[in-house]
Amino acid sequence: GAGVSQSPSNKVTEKGKDVELRCDPISGHTALYWYRQRLGQGLEFLIYFQGNSAPDKSGLPSDRFSAERTGESVSTLTIQRTQQEDSAVYLCASSPLTSSDTQYFGPGTRLTVL
Amino acid sequence: EDQVTQSPEALRLQEGESSSLNCSYTVSGLRGLFWYRQDPGKGPEFLFTLYSAGEEKEKERLKATLTKKESFLHITAPKPEDSATYLCAVGILTGGGNKLTFGTGTQLKVEL
Numbered sequence: 001g002a003g004v005s006q007s008p009s010n011k012v013t014e015k016g017k018d019v020e021l022r023c024d025p026i027s028g029h030t031a032l033y034w035y036r037q038r039l040g041q042g043l044e045f046l047i048y049f050q051g052n053s054a055p056d057k058s059g060l061p062s063d064r065f066s067a068e069r070t071g072e073s074v075s076t077l078t079i080q081r082t083q084q085e086d087s088a089v090y091l092c093a094s095s096p097l098t099s100s101d102t103q104y105f106g107p108g109t110r111l112t113v114l
Numbered sequence: 115e116d117q118v119t120q121s122p123e124a125l126r127l128q129e130g131e132s133s134s135l136n137c138s139y140t141v142s143g144l145r146g147l148f149w150y151r152q153d154p155g156k157g158p159e160f161l162f163t164l165y166s167a168g169e170e171k172e173k174e175r176l177k178a179t180l181t182k183k184e185s186f187l188h189i190t191a192p193k194p195e196d197s198a199t200y201l202c203a204v205g206i207l208t209g210g211g212n213k214l215t216f217g218t219g220t221q222l223k224v225e226l
Contacts (some may be wrong), residue, residue, distance in 0.1 A: 042216035091157050101146045101212050105157035
């Protein structure tokens with residue numbers, strides 16, 4: 001079956017612009033996670049959605065970062081007024097309710113802020 | 115503070131030369147130890163989940179083991195296609211969900 005998909009695969013933007021990244025989870029997966037992977041660093045948790053519950057936003061690095069998810073479908077991660085330190089690969093993962101511990105990752109969006 | 119440390123950072127093996135990758139962790143409330151494989155330009159690919167000390171899981175040339183403080187990923191008779199970065203992560207007990215804390219990975223290169 002189809003895995004997690006993310007778009008765009010690459011995004012180059014200028015400092016100060018807003019960007020929107022999209023994640024399509026595996027169908028039927030109730031949990032969705034966003035992570036950030038900076039060069040040479042481990043993946044960092046950003047935000048977690050589970051069904052209609054309030055999201056866990058504890059990993060968002062600043063108020064320039066926000067994310068939305070409608071029900072159990074797609075999610076968008078928005079970064080406002082991008083800075084050069086936002087350059088990274090942004091990864092989305094989803095997991096099913098029946099095996100809620102294992103997360104399946106998408107290919108990521110590589111964001112470059114000039 | 116929850117921490118995950120992987121060693122070595124990089125490993126170069128000859129085809130058929132078995133070895134082990136280490137993942138040591140300190141975490142309050144472990145909810146699973148995860149191994150992923152990541153190829154360049156791609157997202158992490160799930161390999162194993164371990165939940166309790168003494169547990170072992172195998173898949174082809176890979177075997178993962180878990181103790182109370184560390185996990186090992188044993189690679190037996192590796193092939194060039196096993197070349198990748200191997201990531202270890204721990205799941206943290208929270209009110210809901212399973213936030214993963216990742217190590218920085220071991221970059222494995224298997225040569226002919």
